[in-house]
Amino acid sequence: MFDKDKELLKIEKLQISFKTAAGTFAAVKDVSFKLNRHHIMGLVGESGCGKSVTTLSIMKLLPSNAICTGTIDFMGSDINRMEEDVIRELRGDDISMIFQEPLTSLNPLWKVGRQIDENLKMHTQMDRKERYREVLNIMNDVGLPDVAHLYHKYPHELSGGMRQRIGIAIAIACKPKLIIADEPTTALDVTIQAQILELLKAINRTKGSSIIFISHDLGVIREICSDVCVMYAGYIVEKAPVERLFESPKHPYTMGLIKSIPTTTSKGKRLFDIPGKVPSITDTLPGCPFEPRCSFKRDRCAQEFPKSKIIEEGHESRCFFAGDFK
Numbered sequence: 001m002f003d004k005d006k007e008l009l010k011i012e013k014l015q016i017s018f019k020t021a022a023g024t025f026a027a028v029k030d031v032s033f034k035l036n037r038h039h040i041m042g043l044v045g046e047s048g049c050g051k052s053v054t055t056l057s058i059m060k061l062l063p064s065n066a067i068c069t070g071t072i073d074f075m076g077s078d079i080n081r082m083e084e085d086v087i088r089e090l091r092g093d094d095i096s097m098i099f100q101e102p103l104t105s106l107n108p109l110w111k112v113g114r115q116i117d118e119n120l121k122m123h124t125q126m127d128r129k130e131r132y133r134e135v136l137n138i139m140n141d142v143g144l145p146d147v148a149h150l151y152h153k154y155p156h157e158l159s160g161g162m163r164q165r166i167g168i169a170i171a172i173a174c175k176p177k178l179i180i181a182d183e184p185t186t187a188l189d190v191t192i193q194a195q196i197l198e199l200l201k202a203i204n205r206t207k208g209s210s211i212i213f214i215s216h217d218l219g220v221i222r223e224i225c226s227d228v229c230v231m232y233a234g235y236i237v238e239k240a241p242v243e244r245l246f247e248s249p250k251h252p253y254t255m256g257l258i259k260s261i262p263t264t265t266s267k268g269k270r271l272f273d274i275p276g277k278v279p280s281i282t283d284t285l286p287g288c289p290f291e292p293r294c295s296f297k298r299d300r301c302a303q304e305f306p307k308s309k310i311i312e313e314g315h316e317s318r319c320f321f322a323g324d325f326k
């Protein structure tokens with residue numbers, strides 16, 4: 001049951017498959033989670049785990065060979081059932097996206113001010129002068145200097161941090177209810193990364209936008225998110241409030257990710273890494289997909305597929321032996 005007063009987004013039993021010449025293969029499998037209003041939720045995992053594909057389905061931006069089943073309930077309406085003209089109205093207005101590399105997501109032939117203005121032009125009734133003033137206000141809001149001058153600059157003329165702020169300005173222009181941030185700090189140095197994280201937290205706090213924050217870095221997730229979903233091989237293998245996840249992880253994959261975070265005591269030492277690699281979507285494993293890499297595996301793990309197990313309210317793990325590792 002969708003709770004309109006509390007929940008903004010509810011995904012149930014989402015499966016995303018791709019048709020290829022070699023057959024149809026699932027990249028996202030049986031994914032279910034919900035995002036409450038005004039919350040920031042993290043989606044974490046290695047490359048190839050299905051994080052970006054999951055969020056592209058929310059924007060309905062999957063390629064034509066994708067098959068998407070399950071429900072994506074946004075404010076009480078299933079995005080999977082929406083016509084293209086309806087979802088086009090949602091994109092940039094109620095739902096927006098911040099991409100990982102702004103130099104490739106921004107139009108190189110348009111001045112950055114015009115790119116923010118375009119979103120307002122599509123989704124508001126403002127006239128040209130009103131939009132210009134609003135664009136300058138938004139650029140100020142995201143911490144850009146000398147905005148009247150920057151308005152007329154092209155993306156290649158700005159630094160990486162400034163380009164990312166332009167990407168955020170485009171995303172927040174219409175005061176969206178949901179922002180999807182797809183690894184927005186990966187290409188930035190640590191100082192600029194910290195500034196962008198603070199900016200996103202401020203947007204969440206002052207504008208009320210809910211955020212899905214995608215990352216492979218649990219350290220960044222801990223900094224910004226209130227809840228976390230850990231993805232592996234297309235499945236959510238653990239979900240929990242962020243502090244509970246760090247204090248008491250209940251899946252071996254989550255434990256490995258946390259153990260691999262550099263600390264002040266690890267200086268000069270070899271960092272921990274999880275052996276092996278994420279299975280390809282073409283691999284068919286009868287048991288737990290993490291079994292080949294798991295240091296706690298038992299015979300059952302290679303033969304049976306684990307269901308999600310409730311540890312306590314708000315905390316689930318897809319592991320037979322969650323919390324009982326020896």
